[in-house]
Amino acid sequence: MNDVIIIGGSFAGLAAALQLGRARRKVTVLDTGLPRNRFAGHSHGMLGHDHKPPLDILAEARRQLARYSAISLVNVRADKVSGGIDDFSVLTADGESLGARRLILSYGVADQMPDVPGFAESWGTSIVPCPYCDGFEVAGQHWGLVWSGPQSHNQVRLFHDWTDRLTVFADGHDIPPAIRADLERRNTPIVDGRITEIARHGDHNPTVKLDSGPDMAVDILFAHPRNKPAASLHEPLGLATLDTPLGIILKVDERRETSMPGIYAAGDLANPLTPPSVTLASSHGAMAGIFAQQSMLT
Numbered sequence: 255m256n257d258v259i260i261i262g263g264s265f266a267g268l269a270a271a272l273q274l275g276r277a278r279r280k281v282t283v284l285d286t287g288l289p290r291n292r293f294a295g296h297s298h299g300m301l302g303h304d305h306k307p308p309l310d311i312l313a314e315a316r317r318q319l320a321r322y323s324a325i326s327l328v329n330v331r332a333d334k335v336s337g338g339i340d341d342f343s344v345l346t347a348d349g350e351s352l353g354a355r356r357l358i359l360s361y362g363v364a365d366q367m368p369d370v371p372g373f374a375e376s377w378g379t380s381i382v383p384c385p386y387c388d389g390f391e392v393a394g395q396h397w398g399l400v401w402s403g404p405q406s407h408n409q410v411r412l413f414h415d416w417t418d419r420l421t422v423f424a425d426g427h428d429i430p431p432a433i434r435a436d437l438e439r440r441n442t443p444i445v446d447g448r449i450t451e452i453a454r455h456g457d458h459n460p461t462v463k464l465d466s467g468p469d470m471a472v473d474i475l476f477a478h479p480r481n482k483p484a485a486s487l488h489e490p491l492g493l494a495t496l497d498t499p500l501g502i503i504l505k506v507d508e509r510r511e512t513s514m515p516g517i518y519a520a521g522d523l524a525n526p527l528t529p530p531s532v533t534l535a536s537s538h539g540a541m542a543g544i545f546a547q548q549s550m551l552t
């Protein structure tokens with residue numbers, strides 16, 4: 255029997271495993287190797303790991319975890335979770351059933367690419383979600399923002415710390431007059447019409463094609479497609495969720511415990527803050543590991 259099974263072995267899950275392994279708790283991490291930022295050439299903003307390929311950061315983390323004999327890293331998908339506190343079962347895609355006293359869910363979220371030719375191919379290079387992650391390298395250049403709802407207004411305010419050259423693409427959204435007036439005051443033009451295609455020229459400089467009006471080239475495009483949990487293991491368990499403007503996440507308390515005793519969650523799967531962040535995922539993962547361990551003290 256494991257003390258803890260961690261489902262999702264990326265930034266959050268491996269950070270949880272590190273704390274548990276150092277506390278000499280028996281841990282199994284199940285992972286399918288598809289972190290959310292795998293499309294990005296470099297990861298930015300994590301202290302000590304700035305401007306490194308994300309998969310390199312994770313590979314180094316896995317190498318470091320190999321010191322801890324209590325941690326077992328397994329490349330397999332978790333398909334089903336059942337049981338309750340002190341007696342959970344996890345069924346893997348290999349047909350194996352593993353037992354644990356506690357679970358940590360850290361299987362992340364999956365961004366849902368819109369049905370626009372060129373969008374998915376550009377994701378992580380010429381279309382990116384977060385200025386903290388990718389803004390510095392293109393500061394002062396001409397940015398585009400694909401409007402995704404009222405929350406996009408905050409992005410406009412945020413982006414001005416990086417550039418004064420911003421164009422908003424309404425993409426079929428009805429932007430209210432008060433917001434239009436504010437954007438005008440900020441010298442931020444709005445291009446109406448729906449985006450029909452993204453044409454790429456190398457890693458940057460996407461050209462946005464529209465159903466009305468001429469094409470428009472920008473140096474980089476920011477967009478916030480909706481996302482959903484990368485697995486649905488929490489659904490049959492009935493775990494409480496929160497609705498955010500971009501998708502559903504798991505609800506956790508201050509100790510990262512979900513609505514079901516003994517199940518903790520960390521990383522993008524349970525992070526209501528935007529933008530998503532490797533640093534936050536790791537810190538919440540470490541918290542989940544520590545609180546899961548402390549919940550087993552006699």
Ligand SMILES: Cc1cc2nc3c(=O)[nH]c(=O)nc-3n(C[C@H](O)[C@H](O)[C@H](O)COP(=O)(O)OP(=O)(O)OC[C@H]3O[C@@H](n4cnc5c(N)ncnc54)[C@H](O)[C@@H]3O)c2cc1C
Nearest residue numbers: 262264266287288289290291298332362387521522531532
């Ligand atoms: C394009 C892009 C660029 C980004 N750039 C940055 C950046 O520069 N800096 C930054 O701080 N943040 C960046 N982010 C955000 C960052 O990717 C996330 O915050 C971070 O990956 C969240 O870590 P996580 O461990 O919660 O989830 P993830 O990293 O998404 O990992 C989830 C893991 O769970 C696994 N998994 C899923 N389902 C199962 C299952 N059923 N069984 C077993 N395993 C499963 C997946 O394969 C994956 O390995 C970027 C995001 C995107 C989309």
